[in-house]
Amino acid sequence: MYGGYGSPPANGYSYGQQQAAHAQQPPQQQVAPPPAMPGLAPGWSPARCPTTGNTYFYEHASGKVSWTAPAPVAVTALPPPANHEGYSAQAAPAEAQDAWAAVQAHIAASRSGQPPPQFTQTTTSTFNQAGAPKRRGGDLSILKKDLESPPDVLKWRQEREITVAGGCDTCYPKFEDAPLPAQLHISLKGAGFPTPSPIQGQAWPPALEGRDVIGVAKTGSGKTLGFLVPAFKRLCGSGFPRPCQSCAPKVLVLAPTRELATQIEVEARKFGAALGIKSVCCYGGAPKGPQLSALRQGAHICIATPGRLNDFLEGNMMGAHAVEYLVFDEADRMLDMGFEPQIRRIVARCPGTRQTLFFTATWPKEVRALASEFLSEPVVIYVGDTSGALKCNTDVTQAVYVTRGPQVKDRLLQECVRKEVQAANGGVCRVIVFANSKRLCDQLERSMPRLLQLRCAAMHGDKDQFQRTQTLEAFKLGICPVLIATDVAARGLDVKDVRAVINYDFPGNVEDYVHRIGRTGRAGAKGNAYTFFTQRDDRKAGPLIKLLEDAKQPVPDELRSMCRGGGMGSSMQFSGGGGSYGGGRRAGRGGGGGGN
């Protein structure tokens, strides 16, 4: 009979003590225990909460419920997540309450002889060997830097300015070092890549071990394969991937824009198709039918924007219960205020045993605390900087012009583009012009072709998906060499041979500045960035100066005086010089919000 919930299992945690009410229940009918699970103590079985995906261990004879696998187990047991330890249902966060309710329903059903409706029997997860929920939370800023790795690993990191924290003592300087399927090695070599890029060489080892990873590396440094390659290996093991259930992908990659999601899908197909891995891209603004049909055929990898993914999940058109590997590309953008509520809903549906990876070029403090909620004891990797401070790609030459008024900006825009066209010397001269509002993008799309004598096309959130796709395709092909865009094009887009980026308006924050100018100077190429700065941007003068100085770029005197004039912190040290254009300190034509 069920003997109450009093004593915790030898190697586990019982929640029964908080649930005294259950001890007074009437005698229950005997239920035959399930067959013993290999590796688990007799009478114990794992059970998964459908709401949270967390795996529990449940003893049929006593009704004890434990986060950790009771001895003897072949795998290391994990401690329970901090926020679940000794909880009472009232005080517990929503997730724990749901989970506990599901556990209780399971126990009640078992007691009454009914088949347990809420749990499915499950073997331990392939991704988290303990099969127990991972410990999430914790302060990511106090992680200890790894200084005790073997000397050759430390040397390789030092040469590439890589800082690692969280416990990882390997790296893969060469592709041959990585235990990947032979076909994947062939594809990577076939792409003409000489070695893994620094973020790849450092992120692959912990990711392949099943660790959670935060990877921060400059724009254009190969982060996409940084997270896709371990996903391929996970799916394939040493052979071909097993078929996925319909509408239940095992790998989920979240990206902030449709264009970026599509680009990741292209990369996933390029390197994954030969391995038999099926990918699907789900984004809003396009018909749901073809996306659902690909999901139904059992896609292994789903690359999605949060809005469309939530539509599918909440409409029960697909499930996140099989997700073992969850990636946030442009992680800081995904966690900022715009996306956070949607992200929380998605993550709540993914199993607690999943592996989670965050990749970005910018990692502001504001999002780090939030990130820790979704990650479990991550390995944190910074490439190119030891402090984690915001940095620009130093392959981009930056010029900042303090300007006023749209006429000055238009004239300046012409000069910059002309200069780039001359330097291209007859070759295709791709330039991206960023403006802050959709309206301004449309205005520039009308006025610029005549002034520049080049074809220009605008891309922003009010353009329909067909127009956006056509515009980007024309830009990639060089048919339309000037792309005028809002921040929909700021993150992640990888177009070959973009010679220059022009910030007609300064973006809303310096992180976006770093991403915008990162559309040029990618994968070792060089590029130019021209930025028009006005008085209305003065609050961003300080952080911009810091970025320019760190990247050893000239700082215009006018920009310095804006900063001194009351913009940013007086504690900053300034050096170097630069030029200004158009003088004045009055606001020019800003973009004014409008975002995407």
Ligand SMILES: Nc1ncnc2c1ncn2[C@@H]1O[C@H](COP(=O)(O)OP(=O)(O)OP(=O)(O)O)[C@@H](O)[C@H]1O
């Ligand atoms: N090992 C490698 N060696 C050389 N080039 C590579 C390597 N891996 C990827 N690349 C190329 O580098 C380019 C940039 O890669 P990717 O788009 O993944 O950069 P990213 O770090 O994600 O940049 P962003 O921060 O802008 O999103 C791509 O064209 C990709 O094909």
Ligand SMILES: [Mg+2]
């Ligand atoms: Mg990227």
